Amino acid sequence: MKVDELTGTSSNIREIVNDASARDVLALAHHCGAKDWIPATSGNFSVRIDSRRAAITASGGDKAKLAADGIIIADIDGPAHARASAEAPLHLALYRLSPEIGAVAHVHSMAATLASLQFQNAGHVRLAGLELLKAFRGTTTYETALDVPIFDNTQDMDSLAVVVEKRLKKGPLGFGFLLAGHGLYAWGRDAADTLRHLDAFDYLFTLVLKLKGIPV
Numbered sequence: 754m755k756v757d758e759l760t761g762t763s764s765n766i767r768e769i770v771n772d773a774s775a776r777d778v779l780a781l782a783h784h785c786g787a788k789d790w791i792p793a794t795s796g797n798f799s800v801r802i803d804s805r806r807a808a809i810t811a812s813g814g815d816k817a818k819l820a821a822d823g824i825i826i827a828d829i830d831g832p833a834h835a836r837a838s839a840e841a842p843l844h845l846a847l848y849r850l851s852p853e854i855g856a857v858a859h860v861h862s863m864a865a866t867l868a869s870l871q872f873q874n875a876g877h878v879r880l881a882g883l884e885l886l887k888a889f890r891g892t893t894t895y896e897t898a899l900d901v902p903i904f905d906n907t908q909d910m911d912s913l914a915v916v917v918e919k920r921l922k923k924g925p926l927g928f929g930f931l932l933a934g935h936g937l938y939a940w941g942r943d944a945a946d947t948l949r950h951l952d953a954f955d956y957l958f959t960l961v962l963k964l965k966g967i968p969v
């Protein structure tokens with residue numbers, strides 16, 4: 754497996770990325786590609802390497818067919834990588850927000866994008882009283898509610914990252930947020946967690962849309 758070599762400095766970084774982080778980024782990208790959640794080269798995926806770095810998909814390309822040379826290493830606090838996508842700042846903001854976040858996925862799935870528009874005026878999608886809420890880490894009962902925030906979309910992802918970071922610092926971080934008319938960001942402790950959360954979000958968004966009579 755070959756990875757981007759702009760990275761660095763630490764002698765074991767390539768090995769770490771080859772053996773674990775890149776494999777997890779590939780797993781996320783291929784799963785979401787198979788689900789048809791990342792049409793037309795959209796979407797991006799990342800996995801934390803350590804407190805300072807994350808392996809993340811480079812800009813462009815069909816992530817459903819992602820190979821290791823489409824993965825770069827980004828400094829969580831540093832300047833943007835030359836091959837970073839415009840949406841990388843949102844990934845890195847999440848890693849800064851919580852050391853518990855080990856992987857982040859961004860998808861343009863139909864259910865997420867529809868839900869982001871349908872519930873935009875409310876500012877969130879309320880998922881309540883549903884068995885599959887137990888798919889989210891630490892949730893042990895369906896007798897609960899999860900409000901998934903919806904932020905306005907913008908072309909300026911750096912400033913959006915600042916807005917998201919400020920808002921999420923104010924309350925429970927949850928497991929994801931929506932960008933209106935755009936898609937979903939979801940995260941977890943690791944790639945497996947994040948995959949499970951993505952699947953749960955898709956099911957639950959589809960369910961609340963269908964309850965409103967909206968075909969998905």
Ligand SMILES: [Zn+2]
Pocket residue numbers: 795796840859860861935936
């Ligand atoms: Zn996007």
